[in-house]
Amino acid sequence: MDGGQMETPARRQPQPGLDGRYANAAGSSDIAQAAGRAKRAWLYHVTTECGELFTIEAEGRDTWALDQPREAGPKGCIPIKQPASRWSTYVHELRGMGIPINTEMFSYSGAYSGHHARYTLACDVSLSVLQERSAA
Structure with missing residues (x-):
């Protein structure tokens, strides 16, 4: 990233209990399906x-x-x-x-x-x- 900013390390790590889904800003989680699941x-x-x-x-x-x-x-x-x-x-x-x-x-x-x-x-x-x- 430019300007010496570092990527937020927590963004790339799954939240506990969310099976591979990640959290967004302000605590709202992605409702995307976990990896390996199919509709x-x-x-x-x-x-x-x-x-x-x-x-x-x-x-x-x-x-x-x-x-x-x-x-x-x-x-x-x-x-x-x-x-x-x-x-x-x-x-x-x-x-x-x-x-x-x-x-x-x-x-x-x-x-x-x-x-x-x-x-x-x-x-x-x-x-x-x-x-x-x-x-x-």
């Missing part, structure tokens, strides 16, 4: 309202975000009841894979008043459990 990818069979059939592969939070409205059925899911930091991002990514997802906006009152979304699937989605694989 699981799942295959979903999708049938649109028009009868078009296709298969997608999803992993990580996209899998979780697809399972929420799939398990909720026609009533859909509300992010205020299934909190996640980037619901709209997950929905955007799933739509990019071809999954038709409806968004209904409605008003809420109370402690978390404002406008909230309800996400429902506009298609049939089935999970192919037997075709699970470890992502590379």
Whole structure:
């Protein structure tokens, strides 16, 4: 490094109990997966309202975000009841894979008043459990 500055030695050493993950400034840890671990990818069979059939592969939070409205059925899911930091991002990514997802906006009152979304699937989605694989 220039200017005679030395690299912080603690930055390159894993924190105790974190299996190879490192800490960042201000004590926030990287949420990255430990070395040697692989995310699981799942295959979903999708049938649109028009009868078009296709298969997608999803992993990580996209899998979780697809399972929420799939398990909720026609009533859909509300992010205020299934909190996640980037619901709209997950929905955007799933739509990019071809999954038709409806968004209904409605008003809420109370402690978390404002406008909230309800996400429902506009298609049939089935999970192919037997075709699970470890992502590379």
